[in-house]
Amino acid sequence: xxxxxxxxxxxxFPIYNTTGRSLKNQLMQxxxxxxxxxxxxxxxxxxxxxxxxxxxxxGDRLGVLGHNGAGKSTLLRVISGVYEPIEGFLxxxxxxxxxxxxxxxxxxEATGIENIYLRGAxxxxxxxxxxxxxxxxxxxxxxxDFIRMPLRTYSTGMQMRLAFSIATLVQPEIILMDEWLTVGxxxxxxxxxxxxxxxxxxxxxxxxxxxxxxxxxxVCNRTIQxxxxxxxxx
Amino acid sequence: xxxxxxxGWRDIFAALKGYELAGILGMQDIRQRYRRSSLGPFWxxxxxxxxxxxxxxxxxNLFDTPMKEFLPFLTVGLILWTLITTILTEGCLGxxxxxxxxxxxxxxxxxxxxxxxxxxxxxxxxxxxxYPLVLLVFWLPLRATAIFSVLGFVLLMINLCxxxxxxxxxxxxxxxxxxxxxxxxxxxxxxxxxxxxxxxxPKRASVLLLDANPFFHLIEIxxxxxxxxxxxxxxWLICVVLALVGWCITILFYxxxxxxxxxxx
Numbered sequence: 001x002x003x004x005x006x007x008x009x010x011x012x013f014p015i016y017n018t019t020g021r022s023l024k025n026q027l028m029q030x031x032x033x034x035x036x037x038x039x040x041x042x043x044x045x046x047x048x049x050x051x052x053x054x055x056x057x058x059g060d061r062l063g064v065l066g067h068n069g070a071g072k073s074t075l076l077r078v079i080s081g082v083y084e085p086i087e088g089f090l091x092x093x094x095x096x097x098x099x100x101x102x103x104x105x106x107x108x109e110a111t112g113i114e115n116i117y118l119r120g121a122x123x124x125x126x127x128x129x130x131x132x133x134x135x136x137x138x139x140x141x142x143x144x145d146f147i148r149m150p151l152r153t154y155s156t157g158m159q160m161r162l163a164f165s166i167a168t169l170v171q172p173e174i175i176l177m178d179e180w181l182t183v184g185x186x187x188x189x190x191x192x193x194x195x196x197x198x199x200x201x202x203x204x205x206x207x208x209x210x211x212x213x214x215x216x217x218x219v220c221n222r223t224i225q226x227x228x229x230x231x232x233x234x
Numbered sequence: 235x236x237x238x239x240x241x242g243w244r245d246i247f248a249a250l251k252g253y254e255l256a257g258i259l260g261m262q263d264i265r266q267r268y269r270r271s272s273l274g275p276f277w278x279x280x281x282x283x284x285x286x287x288x289x290x291x292x293x294x295n296l297f298d299t300p301m302k303e304f305l306p307f308l309t310v311g312l313i314l315w316t317l318i319t320t321i322l323t324e325g326c327l328g329x330x331x332x333x334x335x336x337x338x339x340x341x342x343x344x345x346x347x348x349x350x351x352x353x354x355x356x357x358x359x360x361x362x363x364x365y366p367l368v369l370l371v372f373w374l375p376l377r378a379t380a381i382f383s384v385l386g387f388v389l390l391m392i393n394l395c396x397x398x399x400x401x402x403x404x405x406x407x408x409x410x411x412x413x414x415x416x417x418x419x420x421x422x423x424x425x426x427x428x429x430x431x432x433x434x435x436p437k438r439a440s441v442l443l444l445d446a447n448p449f450f451h452l453i454e455i456x457x458x459x460x461x462x463x464x465x466x467x468x469x470w471l472i473c474v475v476l477a478l479v480g481w482c483i484t485i486l487f488y489x490x491x492x493x494x495x496x497x498x499x
Contacts, residue, residue: 013497077496081340084493101338107262109269114262121258122339 002094002173002204004079006054009088011074011229012045048074050229051088056205056222063216064209066226072209075226076100076176079207094204097123097172099181102163112138112147112154112162119166133169140195141165142188157184161192168195175200177208180215235486242489246399249344256345260352278360286312286364293429302372304431309368310457311428313361317354318394318449319419324350325398326405326412333499343495344488347399351391365460377462386455386465392477393452396484403491406498426450448476 049071056062064072077083078090080098105122106115116137120130138147141161143154151159160183183192200206200219210216216223225233249256268274286309294304325347329336332346369376405411426449427435435443444450451469458465 016498077337082337082496084496096340098339101334104338105259105335107266109266110262114265118258118262121255122335122341124252124255127254127258 002058003091004054004056004093004174004205004207005089005091006052006079006085007089009049009052009054009078009085009090010047011049011071011078011083012047012086015044015046048229049078049085052231054224054231056207058204060222061200061206061220062208063220063223064207064226065211065213065216065223066209069228070226071229072226073100073178074229076178076207076209079174080176092174094173096174096176097167097170098176099167100176100178102167102181103159106151106159106163108152109150111150112143115151115162116147116166119163120169123167123169125169137162137165137169140191157188160184161188164192168199171199171202173203174205175203175207177206179210179212180208180219238486238489240489242485242487242492245342245488245492246344246485249342249348252342252345253348255341256348256352259345259349260356263349263353264356275357275360278357279363282313282316282361283364283367286368289429297430297434299431302374305372306365306368306374306461307431307457308429309365310460311453313358313364314390314453314456315423315426315428316361317358318390318452319416319423320357321351321354321394321398322401322419323412323416324354325394326401326415328398328402329406329495330409330499336496336499343492344399347395347402350398351395355391377459379459379462379464382459382464383456386459386473389470389473389477390452390456393473393480396477396480399488400480400484403488403495406495407491422447422449426453428453448472451476 052075064075066072074083076098078085079092080096081092084090103119105118107118110118113134116134117127117130121127138144141147141158141164143158143162146154146158147162151162154162164181164183181192181196182189206219208215208220223233224231264275268277271277273280286305289312290301290305290308293308294301297304328347328350329343332349335341336343336346366376368374401411401415405415425443426447427444432440432444432450445468451465451472454465454469455473458469
């Protein structure tokens with residue numbers, strides 16, 4: 001069974017380039033961002049998440065609300081396994097697909113085809129399987145012969161089309177998103193939205209960080225609000 | 235202790251299992267470097283060839299050694315040394331340059347070090363082409379002992395892997411270390427017999443510069459068989475011990491600090 005369990009998860013970022021002394025023992029309460037303080041060694045740390053408890057099971061569509069620096073992205077990264085919690089306990093069952101930076105790892109000088117392999121490898125796709133999917137990707141992205149051209153000759157929209165087509169190639173179990181994805185011009189947008197809705201529907205858990213309450217209303221069945229690293233409403 | 239070892243080993247094992255990704259990323263680095271150049275990666279071979287020619291001319295004459303003996307020695311030594319230094323200096327930055335990826339997707343982190351290793355092995359293959367050319371020019375045979383250089387090369391790579399990983403972790407936390415490492419490597423280049431031949435040393439100095447120098451042994455286990463002699467069993471022993479001890483320390487260290495790397499970036 002797919003699930004995510006977080007128990008009292010806290011995350012501290014050590015800051016090495018500010019002088020620890022001036023901020024030592026001084027708890028700053030800024031309007032945005034996490035809480036600054038110092039740890040037991042006197043180093044400046046920013047507490048990005050504090051004692052987060054969260055239990056997600058199959059079918060959950062979680063909207064994460066909060067102002068800039070509230071810890072939304074950090075929360076997503078903790079769940080994806082990028083940051084290991086400093087304190088607390090995290091258990092994730094199921095394969096996570098991050099839809100946060102779709103064009104991560106793409107190279108402007110490489111051709112579309114090369115970028116498919118590059119991007120696909122980062123997403124964990126096997127090379128052979130990927131080559132059987134090339135025409136599928138190219139068709140969906142509607143790039144035609146451009147796929148043999150270097151990526152830098154693409155418009156931003158075309159690059160996003162390609163990135164989107166690769167990222168949505170397989171059905172993920174757990175989807176992480178930073179705002180709802182919108183890609184391309186009117187035509188493609190519709191096609192992309194359809195596919196996105198489809199895979200979101202078929203996924204077992206969705207976690208989406210957003211500033212839009214309307215979006216939460218539309219796609220989510222649960223909401224949490226973060227404020228300076230604290231979970232203030234569930 | 236056991237837990238640290240398992241946690242370090244698990245990441246390394248996962249990275250080795252997913253070697254394909256490191257391979258693709260490493261090849262991409264090379265493609266990126268030589269894109270739109272007509273000779274492409276063979277520039278690596280050419281510039282190395284020119285360097286060997288020039289150094290060979292100067293130092294061969296300086297040390298009054300016959301070219302037939304000096305040039306093959308210099309070729310293998312310099313190519314190996316280039317492999318060692320680039321892996322170590324690029325290993326230092328292995329995690330730092332992969333920051334974007336590390337912060338976005340959770341991959342076994344050793345993958346980023348393997349990428350550096352693979353990229354440099356590919357460059358090494360381009361460089362080593364020069365050696366048979368040198369043999370051809372001087373009409374020297376490739377001795378049967380050369381088989382052992384493959385074994386030596388594997389042992390060298392096993393050692394370089396732990397060194398690069400250890401340095402990568404350290405340098406992510408302390409950003410001054412890459413400078414220190416490149417400086418030390420520069421010094422080691424002169425301390426290790428690469429542009430000078432070991433038999434030129436007075437007896438007393440050789441204990442310090444040869445026996446106590448791990449780089450000498452690491453190079454020797456690949457170079458000596460290629461040049462037609464077998465490296466001493468002492469060299470083999472040092473390299474095997476270095477690999478075992480180095481990997482044990484590195485796995486423990488890596489197990490302890492692996493999860494901190496993303497935070498340090």
